[in-house]
Amino acid sequence: MNVEVDAIERVLKNATEALESSKYDIFEIGEAARQERESLAAELQRVMDELTETIQAVDRLEEQYRRSRVRLVEVSRDFKRYGEKDIREAYENATQLQLSLTVNREKETNLKSKRDELHKRIRNVERTIERAESLFSQMNVVLEYLSGDLGHVTRILESAKNRQLLGLKIILAQEEERRRIAREIHDGPAQSMANLILRTDIAERMLAKGELGVVKQELGDLKRNVRTELEEVRKIIFNLRPMALDDLGLVPTIRKLTQDFEEKTKIRTKFELRGKERRLETGMEVALFRLVQESLNNVAKHAEATFVTVELSFTAEGGVRVVVADNGVGFDLSKWSARAHAGDTKSFGLVGMRERVELLEGKFEIESNVNAGTKIAIEIPLDDGTKEDANHG
Known part of the structure; x- marks a missing residue:
């Protein structure tokens, strides 16, 4: 050997x-x-x-x-x-x-x-x-x-x-x-x-x-x-590459993203911040921003919604939670899962988001019903090294 x-x-x-x-x-x-x-x-x-x-x-x-x-x-x-x-x-x-x-x-x-x-x-x-x-x-x-x-x-x-x-x-x-x-x-x-x-x-x-x-x-x-x-x-x-992400951090950048989204799509958009705001490791901020951005893109393309909320929470345990919910047409989760397993390209967007969250040791959940809107919840824990970097950042 x-x-x-x-x-x-x-x-x-x-x-x-x-x-x-x-x-x-x-x-x-x-x-x-x-x-x-x-x-x-x-x-x-x-x-x-x-x-x-x-x-x-x-x-x-x-x-x-x-x-x-x-x-x-x-x-x-x-x-x-x-x-x-x-x-x-x-x-x-x-x-x-x-x-x-x-x-x-x-x-x-x-x-x-x-x-x-x-x-x-x-x-x-x-x-x-x-x-x-x-x-x-x-x-x-x-x-x-x-x-x-x-x-x-x-x-x-x-x-x-x-x-x-x-x-x-x-x-x-x-x-x-x-x-x-x-x-x-x-x-x-x-x-x-x-x-x-x-x-x-x-x-x-x-x-x-x-x-x-x-x-x-x-x-x-x-x-x-x-x-x-x-x-x-x-x-x-x-x-x-939103320059505000480097200069100001995740919260102001997502706030601007939601404002631009509402202006462009005419879909009323509300941003809510929960917990004490803090800077995260650069890669983590980028990952969370992209996930919110892709969630909003999916709302614009498929949801036919008139209202969407983006909630960003810094949890007491040191993690980060993102929830994007809309009042759109929704979809049948069981049928979506079947298409995703069959390799349907229309399901790749959400599947790709789930895989990226899993790479970060996070949880990715979808709640949706036909004509009842869709909610995507993402929760990512921060290990000690990431939290320490964020506190020093």
């Missing part, structure tokens, strides 16, 4: 060394991609600035060319006031302006093409960074477990307390991915939309000098649409 353990330990050691080496290679790939993204972003800004100047130049040249043609017609018709020299100068001026206008239009087209190409390259580089970060994170998780001896791994698997920790680590890994996506959306599309609003302001000022009222109105509509999209992106960011 000892020989087998030694052989396994040698395999684990070799695998660990290989993963460590590959991990830093991936890190270097990610760093190189970040530097390339910064360089491309700087180049894109330069192109955007030059494109703005070129567009303005094209507008000026178009106006000058229009006036030169009017001048050419004028001197060509009035032979009493203007001679051959005046006609030649007017013709040469119009020709020169036409040439300059053609050159600048071509330059504008090329700059727009270069801008689009840079956007495409930046997106490709960001995908490379995303893959590198994902692989780096996954390899860290693997290395964390491979770095212990076999006896330590066995003790982890046999310990109920550490099974809860394993569940928290899984949730934290998922949340880290959500946080990264939120950061990228914030730095990418949200910034681009904000820049678009600025550019439409510039376009409006330029157009205000002429009599293009219809175009100006269209630009105003575009700006309003972009602002709407920007707000949608910000909502996506909140759904991916």
Whole structure:
């Protein structure tokens, strides 16, 4: 038996060394991609600035060319006031302006093409960074477990307390991915939309000098649409990773979630807090927030409810209890259980919630009847380590 353990330990050691080496290679790939993204972003800004100047130049040249043609017609018709020299100068001026206008239009087209190409390259580089970060994170998780001896791994698997920790680590890994996506959306599309609003302001000022009222109105509509999209992106960011969860904690974040839910769905929503509020371990707060969020999503999709309550309780025993109840159409629990056992995909939502609660050593209960609403109750105990962390947090 000892020989087998030694052989396994040698395999684990070799695998660990290989993963460590590959991990830093991936890190270097990610760093190189970040530097390339910064360089491309700087180049894109330069192109955007030059494109703005070129567009303005094209507008000026178009106006000058229009006036030169009017001048050419004028001197060509009035032979009493203007001679051959005046006609030649007017013709040469119009020709020169036409040439300059053609050159600048071509330059504008090329700059727009270069801008689009840079956007495409930046997106490709960001995908490379995303893959590198994902692989780096996954390899860290693997290395964390491979770095212990076999006896330590066995003790982890046999310990109920550490099974809860394993569940928290899984949730934290998922949340880290959500946080990264939120950061990228914030730095990418949200910034681009904000820049678009600025550019439409510039376009409006330029157009205000002429009599293009219809175009100006269209630009105003575009700006309003972009602002709407920007707000949608910000909502996506909140759904991916509510920053209030880190800054303020679970209670204010769930309170805001219920307020937003009521505003969006028009379902009257009441939030109740019981017990003494306190901060919990980060992974536990994330897990509870996601469970409440998914419960409300189920109400919006399936319940046909007009009223829902969310109750969050910090129990005297040190645990946390969440109850989400609605006055909707409800369902037959026995039929739901049968569908869940049969693998019906429509039952995966509640089944997945129950499995996540069980990973945290908690209890998950459903009460529902047809035309009598649904109540979901979740109770999760906090072990000594979690409570201690929360008290110090």
